[in-house]
Amino acid sequence: MEILQLLLDGFVVALQPTNLFLVIVGCAVGLFIGAMPGLGSVNGVAILLPVTFIVPPTSAIIFLAAIYYGAMYGGAISSIMLGIPGASTAVATTFDGRPLAIQGMADKALVAAAVASFAGGTISVILFTGFAPPLAHVALAFGSAEEFALMMLAFGTFIGLGGDDIPKTLISIFIGLILSSVGLDILSGQPRLIFGDIPGFFHGINFLVLAIGIYGIGEILWTIESSRGEVSVSQAVVTVRRILGSLKELLKSAKTILMGSLLGYFVGLLPAAGATPGSIMAYGFAKTMSKNPDSYGKGNIDGVAAPESANNAASTGSMLPMLTLGIPGSPTTAILLGGMVIWGLEPGPRLFVEQTEFVWGLIASLYVANFFSIVLNIAFIPIFIWVLKLSFTILAPIIFVLCVVGGYAPTQDMHDVWLMLLFGVVGYLMRKLDYPMAPMVLAIVLGPLAESSLRQALLQSHGSMLVFFERPISGPIMVFALLLFLMPAIKAGKKMITRRLQKVP
Amino acid sequence: MKLTSKPLILHFMLIAAAAVFATNAVAAGWQPKKPVEFVIMAGPGGGADKMARLMQTIIEKHNFSPKPFIPVNKPGGSGAEALVHLKSKTGDNHTVMVTLNSFYTTPLRQPKLGINSLDYTPIARMAEDTFLLWVHKDSGIKSLDDFVAAAKAKGGDWIMAGTGKGQEDELLTNFLNSTYGLKIKYVPFKGGGRVAKELAGKHANSTVNNPSEQLGFFQAGDTVALAAFTADRLPMFPDVPTFTELGHKYVYYMQRSVVGTPGMSAEAAEFYRDVFAKVYDSDEWQEYKKKKSLLGDFLTGDELKAYWTNEIANHKQMLKDIGEIK
Structure with a gap:
């Protein structure tokens, strides 16, 4: 068991006093950064990167990885408590987390998020430990065609759901796709939909701006209208017994969590995808496979568990291509990669052989970070619940300020703040007209990835669509995605046949 | 990198103190105020x-x-x-x-x-x-002549992955096409790291990456450098000839x-x-x-x-x- 020996050596590194201290500080800092809307792990890691030159490289990456990890836990907090995604990776968590909080079950949602994150993190670290080198080959085998097939699968999970109003779902997806095409096109370099050269549109529409607008601002407007000023304070309570009870109930979500972890991990492995699409896809899959898809979006605990397990698993997953291939799997790992250059480490296939102390110290520290994150997270739940009990007249201005900061922080451009406020009004109107908003958010995240991979694959194949079906990995994924697209029709057909059979006894 | 492992907090304090003193110490000329x-x-x-x-x-x-x-x-x-x-x-x-x-x-x-x-x-x-021309080890291509022959045989099916449109990588691809009578197809990706991976995963036939982008795969023996777009040979790649040596004065x-x-x-x-x-x-x-x-x-x-x-x-x-x- 060579791997176990290496892992043990790794634990020796990770449990050194300095490193242990850094892991705990990192998790706490990450938790806070993740919980602040607009400040994601990307910002946290980027800001703290120069600080790390005062410690050895291994300690430095352990510290930054702990922040990355803590932020994945923290992102769920404001998603659930305030309905504003704390980080892009936690957008899907708002879909069900917020309704749960409104129903007075915020503690349940927070526990679910923490436990799912822990499970996702642990499962993926175990996969990482056991199968890092072969999995690096999986990441290499994914070209543009496979990437596009995967994106189709993600879209399929949102369309192929009965229950929701299908035309409205489609319209919502199309609006998202149009918004995602704003900015400069990567392939031709030409500007698109920039409304007469408004410079703020050159970088495209940051999807966090859309998500914070429609969920944060839209939610405030909606609450003001629906309550007519008399907002009832949330009835949330928290006791040790309730937390233990929630833990027991979570056993029912075990399957969802396992699915979310595996899916998140594999999506995280792929370059350029990262934790955000991973968590959104996990939500879509959980909903598709659920026996009761209608309860999603209205406060289903599985709707919190799936994206939270996936985003933690994906954050570990995206470390793999960073270390073995030198390609970042997410924006945060891109900055970690820059850090490795500063510390004088060369990422690539040989890193696992030449820098065993570094690699295994990092892997072991992920186990440790996972443990401290869940402990910190559960310990803080009473404080979060206390925040939720503040009256709406205090909470609403705080949420508003957080939204504005969150819109400004990623690009530091006032243009995005105005845009976010506009999306807030649009989100409110869409809600009044009963349009689902999740598909729009999904589309703006996956749209650019789907578009560039489609066009790259078609360039390589001279325009032949067969490229998606001929290749051994993309073929089956594509067929499965098409089946999901056809599911509403199949379901309708089935209904018709059974009705006929009943008529003719 | 030589670094001591004193308690972290000490370092933070030192840096904070140093920052305060530095503001006073360097006084001459214009200084940023924020x-x-x-x-x-x-x-x-x-x-x-x-x-x-x-x-x-x-x-x-x-x-x-x-x-x-x-x-x-x-x-x-x-x-x-x-x-x-x-x-x-x-x-x-x-x-x-x-x-x-x-x-x-x-x-x-x-x-x-x-x-x-x-x-x-x-x-x-x-x-x-600097820029070099890279291919995958498994292609069996060992020299620029091999490369030209292979790319010619494949015509428009030869894929060059690169970064962006109308930028460095496409300019270099155009040089190869016009100088050696090739029909290489250029496919843009986002970022040099991604381009390097396209070659290592054999989704592209060649790239013109910077050394820093291909270094990991090169050192692992997955990719091979054929020629350099530099005036002289690079100290790190002593066996890789320049295009100038190979008969076309082209430096970029x-x-x-x-x-x-x-x-x-x-x-x-x-x-x-x-x-x-x-x-x-x-x-x-x-x-x-x-x-x-x-x-x-x-x-x-x-x-x-x-x-x-x-x-x-x-x-x-x-x-x-x-x-x-x-």
Whole structure:
């Protein structure tokens, strides 16, 4: 068991006093950064990167990885408590987390998020430990065609759901796709939909701006209208017994969590995808496979568990291509990669052989970070619940300020703040007209990835669509995605046949 | 990197104390009064980004500036977003930018932006990055002749992966096509790391990556360098001939420079020149240059402007050749 020996050596590194201290500080800092809307792990890691030159490289990456990890836990907090995604990776968590909080079950949602994150993190670290080198080959085998097939699968999970109003779902997806095409096109370099050269549109529409607008601002407007000023304070309570009870109930979500972890991990492995699409896809899959898809979006605990397990698993997953291939799997790992250059480490296939102390110290520290994150997270739940009990007249201005900061922080451009406020009004109107908003958010995240991979694959194949079906990995994924697209029709057909059979006894 | 492992908190205190004293110690000339916005004309994780963050670290480590440099990525539109941003801050003394060759090509390709590259304040050229022609080891290609033969046989099915449209990689691909009578198909991706992976995963037949982008795969023996677009052989790749040696005088470099806003005050420009001259002379920067096969000496002021003028003329011709501009 060579791997176990290496892992043990790794634990020796990770449990050194300095490193242990850094892991705990990192998790706490990450938790806070993740919980602040607009400040994601990307910002946290980027800001703290120069600080790390005062410690050895291994300690430095352990510290930054702990922040990355803590932020994945923290992102769920404001998603659930305030309905504003704390980080892009936690957008899907708002879909069900917020309704749960409104129903007075915020503690349940927070526990679910923490436990799912822990499970996702642990499962993926175990996969990482056991199968890092072969999995690096999986990441290499994914070209543009496979990437596009995967994106189709993600879209399929949102369309192929009965229950929701299908035309409205489609319209919502199309609006998202149009918004995602704003900015400069990567392939031709030409500007698109920039409304007469408004410079703020050159970088495209940051999807966090859309998500914070429609969920944060839209939610405030909606609450003001629906309550007519008399907002009832949330009835949330928290006791040790309730937390233990929630833990027991979570056993029912075990399957969802396992699915979310595996899916998140594999999506995280792929370059350029990262934790955000991973968590959104996990939500879509959980909903598709659920026996009761209608309860999603209205406060289903599985709707919190799936994206939270996936985003933690994906954050570990995206470390793999960073270390073995030198390609970042997410924006945060891109900055970690820059850090490795500063510390004088060369990422690539040989890193696992030449820098065993570094690699295994990092892997072991992920186990440790996972443990401290869940402990910190559960310990803080009473404080979060206390925040939720503040009256709406205090909470609403705080949420508003957080939204504005969150819109400004990623690009530091006032243009995005105005845009976010506009999306807030649009989100409110869409809600009044009963349009689902999740598909729009999904589309703006996956749209650019789907578009560039489609066009790259078609360039390589001279325009032949067969490229998606001929290749051994993309073929089956594509067929499965098409089946999901056809599911509403199949379901309708089935209904018709059974009705006929009943008529003719 | 030699680092002690004293308790972390001590280090933080030391840095805080050092920062306070530094503000008083360096008194002469113009000084930034607030944090300096350090715009990066590319996305996170690419060559320019890594380099910018290394510069930031060196500045902080040696306390070259009394106020910190805060990196902000503005990758939109092959650098158009960053160029427009700096232009909108004309006369601002607290904004500098790390730039590359899209500093010339983007304004040339998009005249509507109304940008003249020579308006920006020249601060420092920190290095010139180099380009090599790469193929996968399993292709069995060992020389440029093999490459030309293989690419000719495949015609339009030969895929060259590269970064961006109408930028460095496509210009080099065009050189190969026109010089050797090939029909290589150019497919743009986002970021040099991604391009390197396309080759290692055999989704593309060749790339013209910088050494820093292919280094990991090269050292593992997955990819092979065939020829260098440099004047002389690179010390790191002593067995790889240059295109000039192989009969076609073709040399192409990518600048790694720092520029200030248009109309920045002379005193502020002097301060930044001084900071980056110190960064250039630091051991860390010199070692990075050596390890990543970077060339190019420190240039500043009028010399840098003259260099730009020459490069702009070259790029205008190259873009005309591929039909990107008239």
